[in-house]
Amino acid sequence: MLKLENLSASYQTLYGDVDVVKNVSFEIYENEIFGIAGESGCGKTTLLKALYDIVVYPLVIKGGRVVLSGVKDGKPFEYQTGNIRKAWWNNISYIPQAAQSVLNPITRLKNQFLDSITPENGAKEDKAQTLKRVEDYLVELDLSPDVLNAFPFQLSGGMRQRAIIALATFMSPSVILADEPTTALDVVVQRGILMMLTRLQRQNKNTLVIVSHDMGVHYQIADRIGIMYSGSFVELGKTADIFEDPVHPYTIMLIGALPRIGDTRRKTGIPGRPPDLKNPPPGCRFAPRCPHAFERCTKEVPAFIEVMPGRFAACHLLENGGRVNG
Numbered sequence: 001m002l003k004l005e006n007l008s009a010s011y012q013t014l015y016g017d018v019d020v021v022k023n024v025s026f027e028i029y030e031n032e033i034f035g036i037a038g039e040s041g042c043g044k045t046t047l048l049k050a051l052y053d054i055v056v057y058p059l060v061i062k063g064g065r066v067v068l069s070g071v072k073d074g075k076p077f078e079y080q081t082g083n084i085r086k087a088w089w090n091n092i093s094y095i096p097q098a099a100q101s102v103l104n105p106i107t108r109l110k111n112q113f114l115d116s117i118t119p120e121n122g123a124k125e126d127k128a129q130t131l132k133r134v135e136d137y138l139v140e141l142d143l144s145p146d147v148l149n150a151f152p153f154q155l156s157g158g159m160r161q162r163a164i165i166a167l168a169t170f171m172s173p174s175v176i177l178a179d180e181p182t183t184a185l186d187v188v189v190q191r192g193i194l195m196m197l198t199r200l201q202r203q204n205k206n207t208l209v210i211v212s213h214d215m216g217v218h219y220q221i222a223d224r225i226g227i228m229y230s231g232s233f234v235e236l237g238k239t240a241d242i243f244e245d246p247v248h249p250y251t252i253m254l255i256g257a258l259p260r261i262g263d264t265r266r267k268t269g270i271p272g273r274p275p276d277l278k279n280p281p282p283g284c285r286f287a288p289r290c291p292h293a294f295e296r297c298t299k300e301v302p303a304f305i306e307v308m309p310g311r312f313a314a315c316h317l318l319e320n321g322g323r324v325n326g
C-alpha cells in the first residue's frame with residue numbers, strides 16, 4: 001500500500017542541511033493500523049509529510065521515494081513522490097497536527113466540506129447531493145448534522161477534531177495519515193477519537209498511519225509500530241510483540257519507563273537527550289545514551305535488518321541472532 005525506499009528528507013537552513021529523515025525503508029500494508037512512535041523532534045511529522053508528499057521548502061527530499069499503490073473501486077492506482085498529491089482526498093488523506101486549528105474560523109463547516117469535496121478531488125455528484133451524503137455520514141459517525149451550520153469556534157476541541165476526521169475520511173481514502181490526532185485533548189475525548197479512528201479503519205479495511213509520541217495510543221490501537229530515533233527507525237514489528245519483548249536498547253528503555261498497573265518499581269527516564277540533528281554523532285545515533293555501546297557503535301551505522309520474522313531493528317548487538325542482555 002505504502003512503500004518507502006531509502007527515503008531521506010532534510011531542512012535546508014542558513015547553517016547547512018539538517019537531515020531529519022535518513023535512509024528510511026519499510027512497507028505499510030493494506031488494512032492495518034501502523035503507529036509511528038518516538039520522542040519529539042525525532043522526525044515523525046517530517047516522515048508523515050513525505051508520505052503525503054506535502055514537501056514545502058525548506059523541507060526537501062534528498063533521496064529515495066514513497067510509492068502509494070493499491071486498488072480502489074476495482075481500479076488499480078499507483079502514485080509516487082512528486083505526484084502523490086493527485087491522489088489526495090480520494091486515495092490518501094491527512095489529519096494534520098493541531099487539526100482543530102486548520103479549520104477556517106470564519107467559514108461554516110458546511111462550506112469547508114463543500115470546498116474540499118469537489119469533482120477535482122473525486123466527488124461524483126452535485127453540491128446538494130454531496131451535502132446530503134455528508135449529513136448522513138456525520139450521523140453514521142454519531143455527529144449531529146447541525147455542526148455543518150456552525151463556525152469552528154462554536155464547537156469544542158473534540159467536536160472540531162471529529163469534524164476534521166469526518167472530512168478526511170468522507171471519500172473513503174485507501175490511506176489515512178493522522179499526526180498526533182489526540183494531542184491537546186482530555187483523556188475522555190482522546191478515547192472517543194481513538195475509538196472513532198479504529199472503527200472507521202476496521203469498517204473500511206483501509207490503512208491508518210498514526211503518529212504519536214504517546215506509547216499508550218499505539219498500545220491501544222496500532223497493529224504494528226515503528227520506533228523512530230533521530231531520523232530513522234530503530235525497531236519495527238507487531239505492537240503486541242514489541243511491548244512484550246522489545247529488542248533494541250532504545251525500545252527496551254522506552255517501554256521500561258512506562259508506568260504499568262501493579263508495577264511499584266521506581267521508573268526512570270532515558271538519561272541524556274536526543275542528538276542535535278544539525279550535528280549528529282557518527283555511527284549509531286543512540287550511542288551517547290546507550291548503556292551497551294562499544295567501540296564499533298561510535299564508528300559504524302547499524303543496518304536496519306530483520307532480526308526475527310516480521311521484526312526489524314538497527315543495532316550491532318542484534319546481528320547474527322544476537323540479543324541485548326540486561
Ligand code: SF4
Nearest residue numbers: 284287290297315316
Ligand atoms: Fe547501543 Fe551500539 Fe546497539 Fe547503537 S548499535 S543501540 S549504541 S549497542
